[in-house]
Amino acid sequence: APLDVKLSTASDWTAEEWDAIVVGAGPAGIIVADRLSEAGKKTLLLEGGGKSYGVTGGTEKPEWLEGTDLSRVDVPGLYNTIFADRGNLICGNITTFGGCTIGGSSAINAGLYFEPPAADYDWYFPEGWKSKDVDAATARLYARQPQRVVTSKNQKMYNQQGYEAAKDWIVNSAGYKEVDINGAADLKAEVFGHPAFDYNDGQRGGPTTTYLQTALGRSNFHLESGVKVQRVVRDGKKATGVVANVDGAETTIKLADNGRVVLSGGAIYSPQILMYSAIGDPEVLSRLAAGGILGDVTPSEWINNTAVGDGLFDNPNTFIELEDEKVPAYTYQYDEPVKSDVELYLKERSGPLAFAGQTSVFWTYMNHTDGTSTGVQGTINTFGYQDYTNKNTISLNVYGTSGLLSKGKVNIDENFLPAPSDDVYYSDAENRDAEDIAQFIYNLFQKLPATGLKPLNLPANSTKDEIKTYITKPSAYAAGMVNHWSSSCRFGSCVDTNAQVIGTDNIHVVDGSIVAPLTVNPQFGIMVAAERASELILKL
Numbered sequence: 001a002p003l004d005v006k007l008s009t010a011s012d013w014t015a016e017e018w019d020a021i022v023v024g025a026g027p028a029g030i031i032v033a034d035r036l037s038e039a040g041k042k043t044l045l046l047e048g049g050g051k052s053y054g055v056t057g058g059t060e061k062p063e064w065l066e067g068t069d070l071s072r073v074d075v076p077g078l079y080n081t082i083f084a085d086r087g088n089l090i091c092g093n094i095t096t097f098g099g100c101t102i103g104g105s106s107a108i109n110a111g112l113y114f115e116p117p118a119a120d121y122d123w124y125f126p127e128g129w130k131s132k133d134v135d136a137a138t139a140r141l142y143a144r145q146p147q148r149v150v151t152s153k154n155q156k157m158y159n160q161q162g163y164e165a166a167k168d169w170i171v172n173s174a175g176y177k178e179v180d181i182n183g184a185a186d187l188k189a190e191v192f193g194h195p196a197f198d199y200n201d202g203q204r205g206g207p208t209t210t211y212l213q214t215a216l217g218r219s220n221f222h223l224e225s226g227v228k229v230q231r232v233v234r235d236g237k238k239a240t241g242v243v244a245n246v247d248g249a250e251t252t253i254k255l256a257d258n259g260r261v262v263l264s265g266g267a268i269y270s271p272q273i274l275m276y277s278a279i280g281d282p283e284v285l286s287r288l289a290a291g292g293i294l295g296d297v298t299p300s301e302w303i304n305n306t307a308v309g310d311g312l313f314d315n316p317n318t319f320i321e322l323e324d325e326k327v328p329a330y331t332y333q334y335d336e337p338v339k340s341d342v343e344l345y346l347k348e349r350s351g352p353l354a355f356a357g358q359t360s361v362f363w364t365y366m367n368h369t370d371g372t373s374t375g376v377q378g379t380i381n382t383f384g385y386q387d388y389t390n391k392n393t394i395s396l397n398v399y400g401t402s403g404l405l406s407k408g409k410v411n412i413d414e415n416f417l418p419a420p421s422d423d424v425y426y427s428d429a430e431n432r433d434a435e436d437i438a439q440f441i442y443n444l445f446q447k448l449p450a451t452g453l454k455p456l457n458l459p460a461n462s463t464k465d466e467i468k469t470y471i472t473k474p475s476a477y478a479a480g481m482v483n484h485w486s487s488s489c490r491f492g493s494c495v496d497t498n499a500q501v502i503g504t505d506n507i508h509v510v511d512g513s514i515v516a517p518l519t520v521n522p523q524f525g526i527m528v529a530a531e532r533a534s535e536l537i538l539k540l
């Protein structure tokens with residue numbers, strides 16, 4: 001049955017006092033709100049965006065889905081169409097691309113669901129967050145949201161010619177090992193395999209379909225969409241509530257005396273909400289004060305901390321278009337997908353529309369003489385991109401991942417909106433990030449078999465320096481935003497190990513902001529962080 005997800009009407013939820021106010025119904029916010037309400041906390045989850053999945057009452061869909069209870073986001077194969085046709089699901093007004101809707105970006109993403117290797121926690125997380133500390137959180141996540149390698153309900157895999165061609169290259173020629181990716185999550189040196197997804201029975205899964213459902217079954221939980229939180233109201237170090245826009249009116253929603261605010265707006269917005277709450281770099285706070293954004297909060301009440309928004313990470317990426325006459329491209333269409341594929345999907349939740357087209361994934365590390373390593377990843381899908389879209393072209397998306405040196409920050413622009421600084425990618429003084437990624441591509445190009453995949457936009461015989469120049473120069477194929485934002489409110493400087501904002505008594509950040517750059521795509525690690533943070537917050 002459809003959920004009772006009302007768009008905001010100023011009813012009595014605004015007059016109540018809450019043990020927990022969670023801001024943002026992305027994957028992290030949903031998980032925290034479910035766990036806190038499960039523990040008996042009277043929990044309010046506020047989402048600025050609107051309905052998404054059919055189960056939330058979402059109705060945005062192509063004609064061929066009319067008469068079903070599915071919306072566009074439920075069908076994994078419609079993933080790619082969101083970039084051209086953003087609908088009402090995408091955050092407006094800002095330079096980054098993401099989902100502002102129930103589910104956050106997990107409602108619009110590709111569903112790639114990769115468990116981070118233990119080394120990520122052991123190398124990049126603080127005490128209390130090492131792999132041994134998050135094992136139980138990971139197990140709880142798998143119990144609620146299993147992984148799927150075969151996404152079709154009929155248990156068949158589709159469009160796998162690209163997998164075979166990639167395997168010929170990466171495994172047979174370059175010597176990587178074919179593994180069960182999440183089954184061997186800790187192995188990330190020279191591994192290759194089928195991607196894992198968080199889909200369920202051929203439909204988009206994720207926390208909206210799992211954790212949110214149990215939360216909604218509790219009388220002490222309330223979700224309100226269409227409500228954007230402006231700032232946290234503080235009495236010194238202690239939050240007493242939040243100010244939100246409810247039906248166009250500034251409304252204060254109160255916390256109970258021992259209540260807590262959890263900011264889960266994502267790595268771009270949570271720092272903004274902190275800054276609007278007069279917590280951040282005093283230079284930024286001065287501008288916000290001058291713009292009238294801080295309300296009547298005086299400078300003596302500011303919590304000055306330049307770490308808010310600092311350290312912002314996103315994967316530097318390069319698209320390499322590959323052609324092979326043995327590999328037919330498969331392109332996803334919004335209005336008119338292949339008719340037999342529509343039928344198979346509607347009848348059995350099976351076929352090419354039951355996934356977003358990623359057939360293969362591989363990783364390795366680039367090791368440095370000082371003992372550190374940089375993670376590098378490749379993901380291959382079933383279609384070409386931009387100028388290379390012929391019937392035998394597919395795309396390899398190369399990322400730099402963990403251990404990169406470059407970092408940026410969340411700036412507040414002249415309209416007081418959050419925006420990434422321009423030094424997120426390839427800004428390290430030694431140029432080591434570019435060196436590592438270029439070397440990775442160069443090494444793989446040396447192993448291209450004589451027959452098989454051929455790179456089109458970057459010649460196979462490119463020198464390492466040519467590759468370095470190509471990947472660092474922004475173009476349709478290189479150094480564009482991947483929108484895997486993380487790490488903008490880091491442990492130790494922005495939050496403590498309870499994910500509590502430093503200098504406050506009861507304000508937390510739990511989302512991509514607190515997660516260090518991972519070796520894998522971020523959502524799994526963000527969900528683990530939400531499970532772990534919930535456990536720690538409940539002990540306070």
Ligand SMILES: Cc1cc2nc3c(=O)[nH]c(=O)nc-3n(C[C@H](O)[C@H](O)[C@H](O)COP(=O)(O)OP(=O)(O)OC[C@H]3O[C@@H](n4cnc5c(N)ncnc54)[C@H](O)[C@@H]3O)c2cc1C
Nearest residue numbers: 024026028048100104105109112229265266511512521523
């Ligand atoms: C196109 C795309 C594809 C991706 N593909 C993958 C993938 O395949 N695998 C993977 O692992 N990762 C992927 N990602 C990244 C992944 O989806 C994100 O890392 C993840 O969703 C971040 O979770 P979060 O909880 O930190 O925040 P978000 O998902 O950003 O959710 C934050 C929510 O908070 C709400 N919010 C923000 N500010 C306020 C406010 N002031 N008041 C009320 N609500 C507010 C927003 O509307 C949003 O709904 C993809 C991202 C994008 C954009």
